[in-house]
Amino acid sequence: MIDFTLIFRILVFPGFTFILLLTLFCDWVERKIEARIQNRVGPLVAGPAGILQPLADLIKLLTKEDIEPRDAKKTVFKIAPILAFAFMVFALCFVPIDGASVLSTTGFNGDLIVILTFSTIASFLLFLSGWASCNPYGTISSARVLTQFLGYDIPLFLFALTPAFIAGTLSIFKIASIQTIPFIILAPWAFVLFIITMQAELEKDPFDVPDAESELVGGLETEFTGAKLAFLHLTRDVQIVFGSALVVELFLGGPYGPVFFGLPAFWYTLWFVLKLLAVVVLTEYITTLFARLRIDQVLSANWKIVLPASILSLMLTVALVTWVYPLVVL
Amino acid sequence: MSNSKIDIVSIVESKLKDKVQIQLGQLGNAAVNTSNGLHRDVVKVMLEADEKTAIVAITGLDLGANLGLLYHLRTSNAFITIRAEVPKDNPKIQTIVDLIPGAAFSELEVADLLGVVFEGNPSSGHFLLSEQWPEGIFPLRKDVKANEVKLNPPPPEGARTPEIGRQVKIIIGPQHPALLEPEKFAVTVDGEIVTKVEPRLGYVHRGIEKASESRTYLQDVYLVERICGICNACHAYGFVGTVEKILKTDVPPRAKYLRVVTLELNRLHSHLLTLGHAGLEIGYETLFQYFWRDREPIMDLIELTSGNRVYSSLMTVGGVRRDIRDTDIPRIKTTLEELRKKLPFYRQIYTNEASIKARMQNVGVLSRSDAIKLGMVGPVARASGYDIDVRKDEPYEAYGEIPFKEIVYTEGDTWARMNVRMDEVEESINIIDYALDHLPTGPFRIDAPRNVPIGEAVCRLEAPRGELFYYIKSNGTANPDRVKVRTPTFANLPSFLKTAIGESIADVPPNFVSLDPCFSCTDR
Amino acid sequence: MTNTTTWARVKSPWVLHFNSGACNGCDIEIVALLTPKYDVERFGVKLEPSPRHADVLLVTGCVTQQCAERLKRIYDQMPQPKFVVAIGACACSGGVFDGNYNVVGGVDKVIPVTAYIPGCPPRPEAILDGVVKLLNALNPPKQKKQKQLEPPKETKPVVSEPEVIVPSQEAKPVIEETKTNVKQ
Structure with missing residues (x-):
């Protein structure tokens, strides 16, 4: 019996299917918000209010002809996109969605580090897929992916340590459940900087240099068609959901919130999705309101501003946790 | 001076x-x-x-x-x-x-x-x-007949040699999202720095100059108009103005003012287009959408005055084809007034927005002396402090009677070029306003003689992208003997080839779009 | 399953725009389609940068000598199923430039065309109408009547309204040229 529950949890809820649908839904929300800010309507005819648009895109891509360029490094070209997608979904499986994570109900100490590592591996696989396509645009784009995520991973880890320090644990499950006062109030500076770093890590405007359309055509996706392209798109979208989920878990109190009646799992999921959407809306606002920076500007912003800020933030947190918070809140 | x-x-x-x-x-x-x-x-x-x-x-x-x-x-x-x-x-x-x-x-x-x-x-x-x-x-x-030229067979496609080392050649074009038009630029980059730009033009070469020699003057007005879909009224005026110089006819005053209105509407829609397109090139899609949203009322005005959204086809030898109805004038003025109200917002974005400044300032800097030496025209020259504007230097039609400012910036970079256009949008609105207020009465067209005598003439005018030049030689028959068009992008292109070297590959699109390149003009 | 696939294809046409020698008139109208007044994203239309991602190729302008080969290569680089829409009088037949020394003619001289949208330039509404008509022609009810039309090689455009010819939906065997990289 327990086995069936686990299988259900992995495959349907809150596992693969739920994550996939959530990803498609977030994609739709993003496109709608972008369109509304730009005075447009956005997807409209596929399903009610165009909500099935991402699904239609996905199905169409899956059923298209799959072309392998003559020059591509075949094995990597085939495997990398789907592997990247798998790693991202796997990383999300450790995030508590309905009050417990998919794989184990309570998580383990250090799973924060594990999921951040998984997302780094996925970024690396994206780089590999661009490189394996042996296309000049893809090569340059993947070089940019590599430079950017190597640079921004360090501050991202450091910012993620701020809530971990306040909570006194490296388990994402415990960090989320310990927040009687959300950490956004205790460490607002870290929240703001984490969002900005996340924006860079997810390659969204103003940091979307790897897929700068006006220079690099389709970026690292240039050569991909059909199912492989579908998985690359999905990886990007899951990355966005993952980043937003991380913000929710680390700063907004995770899935926890008031339970009014019935199953707590239902309410937890609801709070999780609502908080997630709030973060997605926020990041999409930032995306639409800025122009793209140049790669050297992106990098110097990292080494000159974000990285020192992350170290300062960590020092400030340690000081606060040691001397101030015990007196005030905890 | x-x-x-x-x-x-x-x-x-x-x-x-x-x-x-x-x-x-x-x-x-x-x-x-x-x-x-x-x-x-x-x-x-x-x-x-x-x-x-x-x-x-x-x-x-x-x-x-x-x-x-x-x-x-x-x-x-x-x-x-x-x-x-x-x-x-x-x-x-x-x-x-x-x-x-x-x-x-x-x-x-x-x-x-x-x-x-x-x-x-x-x-x-x-x-x-x-x-x-x-x-x-x-x-x-x-002696070359257009239809009888036989092309050589295409060369067999050779095996491509993989590029090794730090120098990578990036081909921009002919199909590329940064270019709406097919044109090829082989950009060699060392890391992210551009070391060489090799242009290959001619993808839009349709042989219009030759084709115009086998069509009558009246047909040619519509043919040269189709050199460019953006500054079409300027091309039509360039041709018509040159023919009128050979004929030595003078158009009635009302036609002069109506031509100014048409040309300035053309400039308005072209400048709004470029200002928005620049947003697209630097990844600022919202700005692009806003500019193009506000461009649509101008397209409606072009349709209102000429009956067609893109090709106004208003110019004809001896005047304009259609008059503006008095009842339409208030509508034109209100539409322009609405646009004028939105301009401070856009100007504020272009002058103050941090990410735009980061991407546009000090990109593609062209000094004044280089601008003169390379023969820059239009907003590109004016952004480098080279005050050249045919409307002021050699007023044609009613421009001599209409007060307007010549916009000159001295920075010479992409940012200055876009701001020249930004300011010119407002000047264009002023010009149209003034022209509509002072519209003379009388005929809007005279019957010009059909037969063009032997002769030759040149005509210059300020198109949205800069000085447009027409030369026509007639041989007394129904068809012109030679029509030569020098378009502003043709003159401005060397600026891009010069300034792109040594800058980041990411600066290529904004630098490029700041010329407002139009290759259907360049290639003809 | 086929119904779902067709539904997805109809609802998610990603387009690639290629100017094969146009005067900018049609091109600007295509870009205008993306902007607030017309907003084709409502129909799921996305302008894609790479031929590999596109379902529909929008070609504007008469085909010049230099562009002919390029146009063919871009068509070959697109994955099946793919459609070509010729936009504007020049793309339909060569238009005012037909017979010039550097002009091959209409788009159908080089690649098979599925739909013709005449006009100089066609209004954005007309382009929208043409693309939507093309996609609706894919729907199953019409599919039954379909007589396995091969993409016509020499069909001349109908002047008044966009003409839609449904090509075979079966994926054709991949020709060798499809496998060259998107390089230029």
């Missing part, structure tokens, strides 16, 4: 009196007839006398036994044409690229289309024509 007092014609006359023939009042202020090699001396004299001397165009003519060359030069206050001739069987002439670097493209074009060999110009290969174009056939010569 002290420069405006230079009398370039008498200087040339005094220095080269015995060697050249000067015909006053022909093809601009004067035409200077030179014999072999002397055209360089005239150019030298002009350069010494006036530092603002720049090449506008080189027109190649098929004169039967000889090939004629017309060097159209612009000084700070005059327009001079130098004539030269070379025999058809040995068409060699000395280059002037070493004197005026801006002449490089013009010489290449004449070499490709007419077969004149410019001694000393290092470039080789086709400039506008296809790589498969047969050797020794030059389409602008009269």
